[in-house]
Amino acid sequence: MRLVNIADVEPNSMIAKPVYDSKLSLLINKGVKLTPGILKKMIESDIRHLYIQDSYSEGIILEPMISDEIKLQAITIMKEIYESQVQKQNQNTDTLREATIRKLKDLVDDIITEIYSKTDERYYSTEFMGVEIYHYNHAVEVMILALLIGRKLGLDRERLIKLGMGAILADIGKSRVPQEILNKKGKLEPHEFEEMKRHVDYSYHILKELTGLSSLSRQIVLLHHEKLDGSGYPNGFSGDQIPLLVRIATVCDIFSAIVADRTYNTRISVDTAIEILRSAAPLKIDQDVFVTLLQVIDMYPPGTLVELGNGKLCIVIRNNPNSPTRPVLREIIIGKPADVSEEIDLMKEFTLFIKKVVPRLPSE
Numbered sequence: 591m592r593l594v595n596i597a598d599v600e601p602n603s604m605i606a607k608p609v610y611d612s613k614l615s616l617l618i619n620k621g622v623k624l625t626p627g628i629l630k631k632m633i634e635s636d637i638r639h640l641y642i643q644d645s646y647s648e649g650i651i652l653e654p655m656i657s658d659e660i661k662l663q664a665i666t667i668m669k670e671i672y673e674s675q676v677q678k679q680n681q682n683t684d685t686l687r688e689a690t691i692r693k694l695k696d697l698v699d700d701i702i703t704e705i706y707s708k709t710d711e712r713y714y715s716t717e718f719m720g721v722e723i724y725h726y727n728h729a730v731e732v733m734i735l736a737l738l739i740g741r742k743l744g745l746d747r748e749r750l751i752k753l754g755m756g757a758i759l760a761d762i763g764k765s766r767v768p769q770e771i772l773n774k775k776g777k778l779e780p781h782e783f784e785e786m787k788r789h790v791d792y793s794y795h796i797l798k799e800l801t802g803l804s805s806l807s808r809q810i811v812l813l814h815h816e817k818l819d820g821s822g823y824p825n826g827f828s829g830d831q832i833p834l835l836v837r838i839a840t841v842c843d844i845f846s847a848i849v850a851d852r853t854y855n856t857r858i859s860v861d862t863a864i865e866i867l868r869s870a871a872p873l874k875i876d877q878d879v880f881v882t883l884l885q886v887i888d889m890y891p892p893g894t895l896v897e898l899g900n901g902k903l904c905i906v907i908r909n910n911p912n913s914p915t916r917p918v919l920r921e922i923i924i925g926k927p928a929d930v931s932e933e934i935d936l937m938k939e940f941t942l943f944i945k946k947v948v949p950r951l952p953s954e
């Protein structure tokens with residue numbers, strides 16, 4: 591299984607992960623062979639990437655650290671909260687029901703339990719594809735990454751829950767940003783960007799009455815776009831004015847936004863996203879948090895296409911947990927079915943190295 595841009599999908603590929611509609615019901619299940627009609631339907635639904643199974647990705651399994659079931663529950667709750675805000679935005683009934691927040695808190699707690707049960711694994715996103723699912727997916731990814739970093743930095747469970755809640759709810763105010771700005775393809779005009787920045791105030795306003803939400807979580811919501819050098823918003827806070835939990839959420843938010851950016855036909859790879867973040871640390875983001883992110887994420891998720899230093903094209907089969915830049919690979923020869931028995935373990939082949947991630951197969 592591997593992630594491909596919809597423009598690169600061969601008509602006879604097989605869907606390897608379900609795609610959901612705007613009600614979070616199944617649009618297309620896994621195992622379905624892609625016909626031109628299905629592809630057209632997905633393009634019309636603005637679905638831009640798919641997980642497919644083809645001869646090159648035979649036998650490659652993407653086993654998510656956090657189960658799809660629990661992620662889908664989180665996405666469903668976020669959708670409920672988000673939509674309740676869209677409906678309420680012209681009225682003065684801002685208070686989210688405390689029960690929804692309790693439900694979300696229980697879920698964050700469940701995700702912490704899952705994370706604690708898998709000590710050595712590195713995280714890679716197995717994104718949910720679906721109509722209008724993008725914003726909820728991002729919120730859930732930021733929360734999971736924040737919990738992984740928080741745990742590695744030694745936060746206790748109580749603080750992890752506060753961190754997770756702040757991280758997942760930080761962008762809830764985007765429900766009040768006009769759709770045409772929120773979903774605009776391409777660069778925002780200055781006045782549109784100003785409106786987009788207001789999502790922080792909207793988020794804080796939506797959440798401020800809730801007694802079930804801690805002040806630390808609220809702080810994350812309010813400050814998640816501040817930067818250490820004072821160049822962020824809304825307050826232009828700098829240095830010590832930005833607490834650790836906020837710094838964690840900020841790094842995760844930026845990282846997740848880069849790797850899940852849908853505005854380009856070619857996804858930005860994890861290693862490129864890391865280089866972009868590296869250029870921001872330590873002036874804008876927290877250096878320790880950034881270094882910890884490197885310890886919890888998978889640099890080359892299974893299914894990633896890579897070019898080796900010797901020019902060979904390969905696909906990542908699985909990772910070596912302690913050596914994130916030296917996974918196990920399989921060579922790809924275009925036009926030839928993959929030899930699934932042939933593995934190249936970069937932990938054993940010391941003269942080989944990954945030169946770069948390749949966005950698509952030469953024939954795609």
Ligand SMILES: [Fe+2]
Pocket residue numbers: 760761789814815
């Ligand atoms: Fe935000």
